[in-house]
Amino acid sequence: MVRNEIQLIAALVTVYILAVCSCSTVNKADTPPFDSSKAFEYLNRQVSFGPRVPGTKAHNEAGKWIVSILREHTPHVSYQPFMGTFGGFEVEMKNIMASFYPDKKERVRLGAHWDSRHHADLDPDSTKWNLPVPGANDGASGVAVLLVIAAVIEGKEPPVGVDIVLFDGEDGGEYGNNETWLLGSRYFAKVMPLSYRPEYAILLDMIGDKDLALSSDSNSMYAAPHLWERITKHCESIGITVSADNIGILDDHVPLIERGIRSVDIIDFDYPFWHTVSDTPDKCSHESLGKIGELVLKILYEK
Ligand SMILES: [Zn+2]
Numbered sequence: 001m002v003r004n005e006i007q008l009i010a011a012l013v014t015v016y017i018l019a020v021c022s023c024s025t026v027n028k029a030d031t032p033p034f035d036s037s038k039a040f041e042y043l044n045r046q047v048s049f050g051p052r053v054p055g056t057k058a059h060n061e062a063g064k065w066i067v068s069i070l071r072e073h074t075p076h077v078s079y080q081p082f083m084g085t086f087g088g089f090e091v092e093m094k095n096i097m098a099s100f101y102p103d104k105k106e107r108v109r110l111g112a113h114w115d116s117r118h119h120a121d122l123d124p125d126s127t128k129w130n131l132p133v134p135g136a137n138d139g140a141s142g143v144a145v146l147l148v149i150a151a152v153i154e155g156k157e158p159p160v161g162v163d164i165v166l167f168d169g170e171d172g173g174e175y176g177n178n179e180t181w182l183l184g185s186r187y188f189a190k191v192m193p194l195s196y197r198p199e200y201a202i203l204l205d206m207i208g209d210k211d212l213a214l215s216s217d218s219n220s221m222y223a224a225p226h227l228w229e230r231i232t233k234h235c236e237s238i239g240i241t242v243s244a245d246n247i248g249i250l251d252d253h254v255p256l257i258e259r260g261i262r263s264v265d266i267i268d269f270d271y272p273f274w275h276t277v278s279d280t281p282d283k284c285s286h287e288s289l290g291k292i293g294e295l296v297l298k299i300l301y302e303k
Contacts (some may be wrong), residue, residue, distance in 0.1 A: 043289065114143050145207065148293055202299065221250075
């Protein structure tokens, strides 16, 4: 009797160990690697065009380059043009959209903004207030990670279809006047067909900071508590600090939340160079981009 019990316990322990081992092996194999050096190269490339202020040559050329990279990985790439007032000027802007595995019913949307701010009005030096923001972190970082993710998704089919949207016109607003920000995502949400219901949406913004610590955005936690929990769990295993600041952040995920899409904002809002001329690549790191890339892939390939 005793021996049988010991044998039973031994058998159960073996099964448990096997289960744990096979489980961790499967998880490891299921999440493809993320090329952080490539992401940093893409961040630098965007900044090299100059500030991506709508209506400028740099913006136009950076947009074409972004589209060319996406087209390397999927034929389903398109522009969504719209008119709006950015930095006091009426200009045409365009969201850039790319779809992967369009036949898959279950879908996830990933987003970032590709424009940069027209003036560095939070720079400590007031003589710089009229200069545009280089937008290495505020703009280029999220796009860089998503361009690398596009290559990963092409190489290994995830359990869900993926739609990427790079919003334009995010950063031309006036503080205290909410309607003047997020022009691309507001337009996107307005014209989005009601039949389009992704499982959830993840927005990346300002995630390249060398000193990375994600903000706890109360809008995300409220709109998608389950997803937020999964994100924070993975942050712990990857080694991403999540701060307990608990602030409500107005970003491109908000118009989607208002249309009933469960959306979260992955953002490090504690960035001393925000809206200054010092938002340059040397304030960012490939390690931070790599951690965020890994985080998004873990969520995408988890089933
Ligand atoms: Zn900004």
